[in-house]
Structures are given as C-alpha cells and as structure tokens.
Amino acid sequence: MGTVTTMRQLTMSQAINEALREEMRRQPNLILLGQDIGAYGGTFGVYRGLFDEFGPERVRDGPLCESATVGFAIGAAINGMRSVVELEFMDFVTVAMDQIVNQAAKMHYFFGGQIKVPLVIRTAIVSRMGMGSQHSQSLEAWFIHVPGLKVAIPSNAYDAKGLMKTALRDTNPILFIENVKLYSTKCDVPEEEYSVPFGRARVMREGSDVTVVAISAMVPESLAAAEKLGAQNISVEVIDPRTLNPLDVETIAQSVRKTGRVIITHDAAKTGGVAAEISQRIMEEAFDYLNAPIVRVAGLDVPVPSGALHPMVVPNQQRVIEAVLKMLGR
Amino acid sequence: MASGTTIDVAQSLSHEMLRHWYEQMQTIRYFEEQVIEFFAKGLISGSTHPCIGQEGIAVGACAALEPSDLILATYRGHGECLAKGADPKKLMAEILSRATGCCKGKGGSMHLCDVSHGVLGTNAVVAAHIPISGGVALACQTRKTGQVTACFFGDGASCEGEFFETLNMASLWKLPLVLVCENNEYAISVHVSKSQATPNIADRAQGVGMRNQVVEGNDVLAVYAAMRAAVEHAREGRGPTFLECKTVRWERHSTFSAGRYENAEAAQKWRKVDPIPRFKSHLLTVGISEGALEERAERARATVAAAAEFALSSPPVSPDAILEDVYEP
Numbered sequence: 001m002g003t004v005t006t007m008r009q010l011t012m013s014q015a016i017n018e019a020l021r022e023e024m025r026r027q028p029n030l031i032l033l034g035q036d037i038g039a040y041g042g043t044f045g046v047y048r049g050l051f052d053e054f055g056p057e058r059v060r061d062g063p064l065c066e067s068a069t070v071g072f073a074i075g076a077a078i079n080g081m082r083s084v085v086e087l088e089f090m091d092f093v094t095v096a097m098d099q100i101v102n103q104a105a106k107m108h109y110f111f112g113g114q115i116k117v118p119l120v121i122r123t124a125i126v127s128r129m130g131m132g133s134q135h136s137q138s139l140e141a142w143f144i145h146v147p148g149l150k151v152a153i154p155s156n157a158y159d160a161k162g163l164m165k166t167a168l169r170d171t172n173p174i175l176f177i178e179n180v181k182l183y184s185t186k187c188d189v190p191e192e193e194y195s196v197p198f199g200r201a202r203v204m205r206e207g208s209d210v211t212v213v214a215i216s217a218m219v220p221e222s223l224a225a226a227e228k229l230g231a232q233n234i235s236v237e238v239i240d241p242r243t244l245n246p247l248d249v250e251t252i253a254q255s256v257r258k259t260g261r262v263i264i265t266h267d268a269a270k271t272g273g274v275a276a277e278i279s280q281r282i283m284e285e286a287f288d289y290l291n292a293p294i295v296r297v298a299g300l301d302v303p304v305p306s307g308a309l310h311p312m313v314v315p316n317q318q319r320v321i322e323a324v325l326k327m328l329g330r
Numbered sequence: 331m332a333s334g335t336t337i338d339v340a341q342s343l344s345h346e347m348l349r350h351w352y353e354q355m356q357t358i359r360y361f362e363e364q365v366i367e368f369f370a371k372g373l374i375s376g377s378t379h380p381c382i383g384q385e386g387i388a389v390g391a392c393a394a395l396e397p398s399d400l401i402l403a404t405y406r407g408h409g410e411c412l413a414k415g416a417d418p419k420k421l422m423a424e425i426l427s428r429a430t431g432c433c434k435g436k437g438g439s440m441h442l443c444d445v446s447h448g449v450l451g452t453n454a455v456v457a458a459h460i461p462i463s464g465g466v467a468l469a470c471q472t473r474k475t476g477q478v479t480a481c482f483f484g485d486g487a488s489c490e491g492e493f494f495e496t497l498n499m500a501s502l503w504k505l506p507l508v509l510v511c512e513n514n515e516y517a518i519s520v521h522v523s524k525s526q527a528t529p530n531i532a533d534r535a536q537g538v539g540m541r542n543q544v545v546e547g548n549d550v551l552a553v554y555a556a557m558r559a560a561v562e563h564a565r566e567g568r569g570p571t572f573l574e575c576k577t578v579r580w581e582r583h584s585t586f587s588a589g590r591y592e593n594a595e596a597a598q599k600w601r602k603v604d605p606i607p608r609f610k611s612h613l614l615t616v617g618i619s620e621g622a623l624e625e626r627a628e629r630a631r632a633t634v635a636a637a638a639e640f641a642l643s644s645p646p647v648s649p650d651a652i653l654e655d656v657y658e659p
C-alpha cells in the first residue's frame with residue numbers, strides 16, 4: 001500500500017501497444033507475426049513503432065496466408081518462443097480455423113501436457129463501420145465452444161492493457177478480441193505495471209433494478225443507456241465479463257441476486273451467441289432470484305449488411321433502453 | 331543434387347551403423363504388425379495407420395538428423411517416432427490408451443509425442459503440421475539454436491493449401507527445414523495420377539525457388555544420402571529442401587479404412603519393393619553375415635515384445651486424468 005498511481009489517458013489502441021511493447025522488452029523470445037504489421041504498424045495501427053524498436057525478426061511481417069501464419073505461430077510457440085498473431089478482421093479467423101481449433105487448442109491436451117502453446121491471436125471486430133457482411137462479424141461464441149482456448153474481449157483501454165499483460169504471461173492459446181470502434185476510446189491507465197486477471201468480470205456501474213451484462217462495444221453503449229435511464233430513476237448495473245473463457249459467473253450471479261432482472265447484450269447474432277451460454281449459467285446459479293425472463297439484446301440473425309444499413313442489425317443503447325423499460329413494465 | 335551416390339554413402343558407413351539401421355527398420359515393421367494384431371483383437375479403438383513398407387524413409391531420414399534435431403509427422407508416423415528414438419514401450423502404451431503412454435494415453439495412435447527425443451508430435455489433420463513445422467524451424471532460426479527441423483507428410487498433404495503456404499514462407503525465410511514428402515502413391519483411395527498435375531511432387535518446390543530432390547524411398551541408403559545433404563544445407567543456413575521419397579503404401583490406408591486399389595495385385599505391390607529385404611541383400615553384399623542380421627531381427631522382436639508386454643500390463647487412464655491438461659496451469 002501507499003504506492004502512488006500515476007494515471008494518464010490512453011486510447012485502447014495505445015494501451016494494447018504499450019502492453020506489447022513492455023512485454024517485448026521483458027521477453028526476448030516474444031515475436032509478432034501477421035500481415036502489414038511491419039513499418040506500416042498493423043491495419044488499424046495497433047503496432048505503431050514496434051517494428052522500429054524491435055526489428056524485422058521479432059515483428060515479422062509475412063505473406064498473406066492466415067492459416068500458415070497461425071500454424072507458424074503455433075510452431076514457434078511450441079518451440080520456446082511466445083507468439084502473437086494479428087488477424088486483421090475477425091471474419092478472417094475462418095481462414096485459420098483449423099490451426100486455432102484443431103491444433104492450438106488441443107495440442108497441450110492430446111500430447112499429455114508435454115507441449116505448451118503460449119500464443120495470443122489478436123483480432124478485431126469491425127461490426128460498426130458498415131464494411132459489409134464479410135468484414136463485420138462478431139464470432140466470439142465459436143471459441144468459447146472449444147475447450148483449450150481462452151477468450152478475452154476487453155471494452156476499454158485499462159482492461160485491454162491489463163488483460164494483454166496477463167495474456168502475454170499465460171502459456172495457453174488465447175483469442176484476444178478487440179473492437180475497432182473502441183480503439184480510439186480513452187480512459188485512465190496507470191503508468192505503473194499492472195495486470196487484469198482472466199475470469200474476473202468488472203462491474204462498470206452499480207445499480208439495483210436491472211443487470212446488463214455487456215460485451216465489447218456494447219459496454220459503452222450500455223453505460224450510456226444506464227446514464228439515460230438513471231435520469232428516469234431507473235438504476236442499471238452494467239457488468240463487463242472481460243473474458244468469456246474463463247467466465248466469471250459468480251460476479252454476474254451476485255448481481256442478479258440483487259436485481260432479479262438481467263439483460264445480456266452483444267453485437268454478435270443472437271442465435272448461438274454467448275448470451276445464450278451466459279443466460280444458462282445464470283439459471284444454474286441464480287434461477288430462484290429471477291423476477292423476469294432473461295432477455296438478449298443482440299445482433300439480428302442476418303448477415304451484417306453494408307454501408308449505412310448496419311445500425312439496423314447491430315444493437316445500440318436505444319435497444320438496451322427499450323429492453324430495460326419493457327422488462328420493468330414501463 | 332545428391333552429394334554422393336548410394337554406394338559412396340554405404341561405403342562411408344560403419345557396419346555397426348548399417349546393422350543398427352536394419353534393426354530399426356525391423357523394429358518398426360514388428361511394431362506395426364503388433365499394432366495391427368492388437369487392433370484386430372479389439373484392443374485399440376479408432377484407427378491406426380501402419381507405415382509398413384515405408385520404414386526406409388523413417389530410418390534413413392532420421393539417421394541424418396542429430397538427436398537434438400526436431401521432427402513432426404502424421405498419423406502414419408509411428409516409424410519416425412521410433413527412428414528418432416522415442417521409447418517403444420511408451421509409444422505402444424499410448425496406442426493402447428494406457429496411462430503410461432507418452433501422452434498419458436490421451437493422444438492415441440495418431441497423436442504421439444516425445445519432446446525429450448525431439449518428436450514434436452504427430453498430427454491427424456492432413457497437412458496442418460506442415461506450417462507448424464515451419465514455425466518450429468523459425469524458432470530455431472530466430473533463437474540460433476543450430477537445430478534442423480524435419481516434417482514428414484504424404485502425397486495427399488501436398489495438395490492442401492497450407493502445404494503451398496508453407497513452401498513459400500519456408501523458402502522466403504530460408505528456414506532450417508526439410509520437408510519430407512512420402513509419396514506412397516495413395517491418399518486413401520485417390521492415386522497420385524488423379525491428384526498431381528506434375529509427374530513429381532518435388533516440381534512444386536521449384537515454383538518457390540526451393541532446393542528439391544526426388545529419391546527412391548524404398549532405399550534407406552538413398553534416403554539417408556539425400557537427407558544428409560538436405561540437413562547440411564539447412565544447418566549451414568542455406569535454407570530448406572523439399573525431399574520427395576517415392577514409395578508404395580501398405581495394402582490398406584488404415585486398419586479402419588481399406589483405401590482402394592485398381593486390383594488385388596496393386597494392393598500387394600509394396601511387397602515387391604519392400605525396403606527391408608532390399609536393404610538386407612545390400613548388407614549381405616557388403617559382407618554382413620546372415621547370422622548377424624538374424625541376431626538384429628531377433629533383438630527387434632524382443633524390443634517389440636517388451637513394448638507390448640509393458641502396454642498390456644499398464645493401467646488404463648483414470649477418469650480424473652481425462653480432465654487434466656486442457657489448460658496449462
């Protein structure tokens with residue numbers, strides 16, 4: 001105790017960059033793989049300056065082949081390195097799916113613990129930019145379905161840095177899901193070393209009437225909704241799970257025991273989305289406390305359309321407000 | 331491109347070395363025959379893919395590697411694991427899903443691993459281990475360990491996208507890697523004539539500027555000679571080699587899937603080019619006695635019998651162990 005924490009404002013993009021930079025300095029065997037990650041700094045600029053500081057061997061810009069890139073990253077990881085791969089848009093995980101699901105996730109298990117896979121796959125959801133059906137998906141649910149993977153999905157700079165620090169010291173394959181819409185959002189980030197553990201949800205705003213469990217870009221949307229509902233004397237608690245596997249069911253269940261009502265919201269299509277899993281877990285832990293059926297505010301079950309049409313599919317604060325009001329019979 | 335003829339190579343090797351390779355090839359053969367027998371008795375569930383007829387590639391290639399070098403192989407990789415020095419007892423126990431197996435019984439026939447002998451795993455998704463081997467080699471290059479990585483795969487695997495992706499990257503980055511393609515003519519039921527656009531799979535390496543060679547895979551000495559040159563090339567930092575070893579598959583794809591041959595005779599073709607009698611007659615001509623070879627064959631049988639005994643007397647995997655190793659703590 002007694003340590004003074006010096007805060008400054010960083011964007012989420014800067015925060016992730018800083019986590020990587022610090023760990024690259026600490027861990028000589030940490031390498032970055034991907035496309036456009038050299039002097040260009042990554043498609044969304046998250047790697048700005050890393051190539052200059054660490055050079056082409058450690059910031060290894062490679063040919064356009066996502067599957068082999070992830071395969072190479074796994075190979076390096078099982079042979080004494082730690083690798084971080086950037087997949088430019090989350091939609092392109094499909095191209096590398098075998099390596100992620102059949103290889104990285106399972107090797108530690110089926111080789112009886114002999115092989116470790118310290119691998120972080122960074123990828124970004126781009127659902128709110130109108131880039132069309134092949135550049136707008138939120139596919140996080142696929143990965144919580146695969147034992148052996150961990151899934152982090154931060155919503156702000158503080159958590160992003162802290163979770164990335166944890167990810168870069170873990171020895172398991174991790175999907176680190178960012179969100180382009182959040183890259184430029186700022187918040188206080190300590191100058192000092194810190195990390196955020198996996199499996200610990202964060203109560204972003206306390207409230208007593210309704211719990212909103214929000215994921216990724218729906219966290220700031222839900223906070224804005226809670227602010228507006230507060231003006232109508234409705235008290236909303238907003239929880240960000242921060243990691244989906246491991247999932248901190250207890251923090252969510254505790255909140256539900258207090259509020260008796262829960263809405264789960266994410267950009268991803270509703271059917272088979274992580275809200276379904278979280279909902280089931282709440283029923284297992286806190287069914288007796290529920291005063292209303294659990295509600296999902298999620299993407300519509302259609303491909304995300306292009307251009308100006310995407311807001312009709314991807315949820316927003318207004319849809320959260322409507323769901324809360326309906327749940328409370330207002 | 332070979333650095334010497336097969337005869338030159340044979341003359342440069344001690345008789346002890348040659349007898350050792352003979353024993354290794356016999357060990358692999360008996361090991362696979364034992365596995366087939368266990369499968370027939372219902373002691374192995376799932377499937378198993380014997381490398382019978384391909385022993386010359388496993389032994390010749392691994393003989394050119396140092397103990398500290400690294401290999402990755404496929405579900406048909408029992409031979410490479412044995413040739414690289416993995417313990418036959420732990421391999422057999424693994425194949426029988428026993429707790430004493432090299433992967434604690436959870437990998438089975440298609441997922442063997444022995445890091446202590448440089449076996450970084452056998453893989454059951456066709457070609458998926460090829461880019462992984464590229465990454466293993468990249469780590470060796472980046473960390474300047476001086477190790478060479480060898481990756482074994484089939485003709486079918488050479489049609490997968492990840493194969494082409496890796497060919498390009500390995501050549502681009504001059505990785506210390508040898509890609510050993512065991513062209514046994516078949517991918518389950520598809521003959522290479524139906525899957526390859528060029529007569530030699532090795533031709534593909536030319537497109538990415540990779541050193542390449544076609545070698546008679548049923549001749550352990552030829553494989554060794556070609557592999558030794560490839561390993562030297564890689565270790566000197568001059569980049570990867572694509573080595574296509576022409577061979578013939580055993581009479582089925584696996585104990586589970588028959589695969590398909592044009593006729594019954596084609597299914598037995600491997601016997602005509604069997605690398606073991608071929609090597610044996612060579613050894614007799616260089617003056618190694620029949621008796622000395624029989625002694626080695628006997629030792630191979632004893633090794634496999636001990637492995638079988640160890641596996642059969644080992645405990646099954648406990649329900650608790652099933653839950654372990656999902657995550658590294």
Ligand SMILES: Cc1ncc(C[n+]2csc(CCOP(=O)(O)OP(=O)(O)O)c2C)c(N)n1
Pocket residue numbers: 404406454455456457483484485486487488514516517518579583
């Ligand atoms: C990606 C993938 N596709 C299909 C299969 C099913 N499969 C298993 S072995 C095999 C044939 C592979 O042939 P080849 O690469 O020539 O190796 P061989 O079995 O002859 O050693 C196939 C199609 C698989 N395991 N993985």
